[in-house]
Amino acid sequence: MKFTVADILDQLHSSGIISIVELEQRLGLFTKIEKQQLSITISALTQIGILRETDEGIERVSNDHIVEAQLRCSSKCFCFALRDDGEEDIYIRDYQVNYAWNGDRVLVKIIRDGGRKRSPEGEIICILERQSTSFIGQLERRKDKLVAIPLDDRILSVIDLIEEPKFDLDLSQQIIAEIKIDRYALAQLPAQGHVVRVLNIKGNVVSDRELLIAKYALPHHHPLPHFVLNTPIGKHRYDLTEQTVILWKGFDSVDNLSLPGITIQSTAPFSGGTSIRLWIHAPLIAERVELNTTLDLWLRKRANALFVMGEFVPLLTRNLAEDSEFKVGKTQSAISVALDLSTEGELIHYRFFNSLIRPTIELNSRILSAFRYRKPETQSFSHPFTVAKDYLNEIDQLFALASQLRRRRLAIGSVDLDFPDLPINALGDQCLSKPTETHNGWMISTSCIQPFSLLREFLQVAHSALGHYLSTLGLPCIYSANEAADPAAINEVAKTAAGINVTCRLNEDGNVSSLQEMVIDFAATDRVRVLNQQLKAIIPGITLSSQPKPNIVSGGYMAYANWTCGSLHYADIFNQYILSWLLGKTHPKLYGSDNSLAIADGNKYRELLKTIANESDLLSTFYDLINANLVNCLEARSLFAADLLADGVALAQARAAESLLGHVLTGVITCVQSYGFFVEIPPFNLEGLVHVSSLKDDWYEYHPKQNRLVGRKHHRAYILSHKVNVRIQTIEAIHDQIDLVVVNPDSSLRLYDKGESLP
Incomplete structure (x- = not known):
């Protein structure tokens, strides 16, 4: 069908009644068959008590249960x-x-x-x-019937194949295929599907990429909707073309990526003192794509740019990306914010502008490295860095400001965890830190010469400014939220650390003083990676919300709204729609003398917005989208992107380790359970399981409080963070399953004396 039940309910988010004709128009249903399908669906939803039909139309039934x-x-x-x-x-x-x-x-x-x-x-x-209409599965023959068993064991079903493939199948070998669902299970009818293609599981990068594409039902080709890009309004744009605007090249393999530019001005007068003025210039997407057009709906459904085994899948169409991308020497329309910061990095004041900019220089990691590690007082640089020598002062200021913003962020409660890049060529730029953190509740600790490690510090201030602005005005917005870790969970990690002889600073109550201090304590030990893995498990991830909430990972800002990276996330585009709408208003009380938007009296602005809202239905459209489950849909796509990224990394690790099959390596125990323990082995940080059944020398008991397995007879203990020699026995990359066996346990494994009491 052209629609889902979710599409219908999204149109019935309010308590009002909607006519069938209007619902058909909203869903884009025009043929007789499509309208009949809608009628059948409405009838079924009415029978189960979800909808109510009246003479005027239909409405959703309110039920708290x-x-x-x-x-x-x-x-x-x-x-x-x-x-x-x-x-x-x-x-x-x-x-x-x-x-x-x-x-x-x-x-x-x-x-x-x-x-x-x-x-x-x-x-x-x-x-x-349904999350997807296809999956990958293993083909088997049962009772003369060909069936597909999903490789994802969370799909609790077997799918009958309605027709034999038109090619020969040797079922004595493992055959993995992409299966298209033709009918989901219903009553006594089993699920049915057909084979789209047989997948290669031999392990080259191309075939592994195809596995991920099939697993996540990503289209091979992205049919574009019919669209015409709008031309940004040229009037009333603040001319910033004389500024030095710095661009950032963080990905080597990604072209046409529309990322923000940065301008820094050393000091500017403010309230009788001085402050640092930082400008963030965001590529303008909202003015080029009209809200609720076919192109906007297409972008909304995709939601995020993706990495699939190192290959970048852009969010924007090529034309839109090229049209909005900043290029050195090219005058371009932008949305800019001027951020006045104290010398300690605190946001004092901000103003938003429709602007014109002309980028001056693009920095990459090589240029930043040359500047950062130059000899003192050196003013000369070798080619190709001579082009950047004229901007020595600005770049030094950016280094200093990024360092100050990071210190302030960490002091407030944010956390940086050290997880070095993996030496796997197939992943390319996939493992690099991104300009903004959109899923993890912690930042990856990166080198200061990595462009995005600087850019992300600057963007956080710009996002907090928009979040504060829209929340003060009471306007719709998609906020980014991140809660603080549970103090009880933090203390449990401290107990785990104490069990492996790593102490943490405690306050007078015997609790951990702060998560940041714990990270510092862990970083001073040789067991930092194992302990950081424990921290990852307790730090809440980032979620999207329609209500302003704290964002701890970005420095504890109460209202935090991403808007500068529309080339990566649709949530940024939506927030940019709101900002562009405000900047497009001609009401004089909204603007300063320089056509900028600034916040002053929130109550006064709310009253003003009531008048402005009557001039257009666009504001009500924004509210309708927020109320129509947009945030939850984008959140689901964010989790989808995170799962895809993690699966790609795990698959690449397993493939890279296949050359080590049968080898004996020394790894570190990263997790202990009743059924065995996991060991991370170099050089690819691959994690495999030593199952307790493979430990033949003794009967092992699980001690959960001490994170260890202890043998009854010989008292040998396998303890979290301890080193152990293991052989890679099997690697099933497509199942993400690595089996290890212990080889020659040595004195590094604790042996308790018979008379010694076990802790």
């Missing part, structure tokens, strides 16, 4: 519905899943409230939207 959620399943048949409203997850028993698959958006009816030690329980009454 029916919630929207996304299904998350495990290979052990445990399923939870993750609620869109952020409330406690709902446990779904296997017989109440009702043919939904992992990742599907669903409607859940709560049938049992949660207790102090029990999650609420529910049943799935409707599947709103």
Whole structure:
């Protein structure tokens, strides 16, 4: 069908009634068959109590016990519905899943409230939207019937293939294929599908990329909608073409990437004192793409630029990327913000502009390295860096400001974790830090000569300015939120560290003083990587929200709204729509003498906005989109992008390690469980499992509080962070499964005396 149940409900977010004709228009349904499908769907939703039909049209029925959620399943048949409203997850028993698959958006009816030690329980009454219509699976023949077994063991189903492939299959070998779903399971009818193509699992980069594309149902070709780009308005643009605007080249393999430019002015008068003035110039996308057009909807559905095994999949169309990209020497329209900062890096004041800029120079890691590590008082540089020598003062100021902003961010509560780049050529730029952190609740600690390590510090201030501005005015916005780590969880990590003889600074109450101090304590040990892995597990990730919330990873700002990297994320484009709409208003009270937007009296501006809103329906459209589940959809796509990125890294690690199959290596124990322990082995930081059944020399007991397995007879202990010699026994890259066995345990493994009490 052309629509999903989610599409219908997204149009019925308010309590008002909508006519069938208007709903058909909103969904773009014009043919008789499409309208019949809508009628059948509405009838079914009415019968289960989701919708109500009246003479004027249809409306959604309010029911606090029916919630929207996304299904998350495990290979052990445990399923939870993750609620869109952020409330406690709902446990779904296997017989109440009702043919939904992992990742599907669903409607859940709560049938049992949660207790102090029990999650609420529910049943799935409707599947709103399938996560994908295809998957990769292994072909098998069962009872003369060809079936596909999903490689993702969270998909708890077997799919009947409705027709034999038109090519010969040797089922004595493992055959992995891309399967297209023709019918999902319903009542007594099993799921059916057909083979799209057989996939190569031999392990070259191209075939592995195809595996990921098939696994995540990414289209091979991206059919473009019909569109015409708008030309940015030339009037009332603040002329900044005489400024020195610095561009940043962080990715070597990515072209036509529209990223912001930076200008720094050493001092500027402010309130009788001095401040640093930092300009952020964002590529202008919102004025080129009209809201709710086919191109805007196409970008909204894609949501993010992606990396697939080192290959960059852009968000923007080529024409849009080329049109909005900043280039040295080319005058370009932009949205700029002037940020007045104290010498300590605190944001004092800001103003937004429609602007014209002419970038001056582009910096990459080689140029930054030459500047950073030049000899004192050196003014001469070898080719190709001579072109940048005229900007020595500006670049030195940017280094100093980025360092100050980072110190302030860390002091407020943000965390940088050290995870060095992997030496895997297939990943390319995929493992580099990005201009903005959109998923992890911590920053990757990178070298100061990495362009994005500087750029990300500057952009955080610009994003906090827009978040503060829109939240003060009460305007719709997509905020980026990141909660602080749970103090109890932090203390548990401290106990884990103490178990391996790493001490943390504690306050008078015996608790960890701060997460940042713990990171510093860990960095001073030779077990920093293992302990950082423990921290990763307890630091909440970044989420998108329609309400202003704290963003700890970016320095604790209360309202934080990304808007400068529209070439990477649609959320930035949406926020840019709001800002462009405001900048396009001609009401004199909104502007300063230089056509800039600044915040003064929030109440006065709210009253003013009521008048402006009556001039156009665009503001109500913004509110409709925010209320119509846009934030949750973009959040789901953000998680999708994070999973894809992680899978690509894991697959590349496994492939790179296949040459080490059968070799004996020394690794570090990174996790201990009752069924065995995980070991990370160099040089690719590959993590494999030593299953407890492979430990033949003793019967091992699990001591969870001490993170160790201890043998009953010989008292040999396998302890978190300890080194151990292992052989790589098997590598199943496409299953992300590495099996290891211990080889010749030596004295590095603790042997307890028989009379010694175990800790």
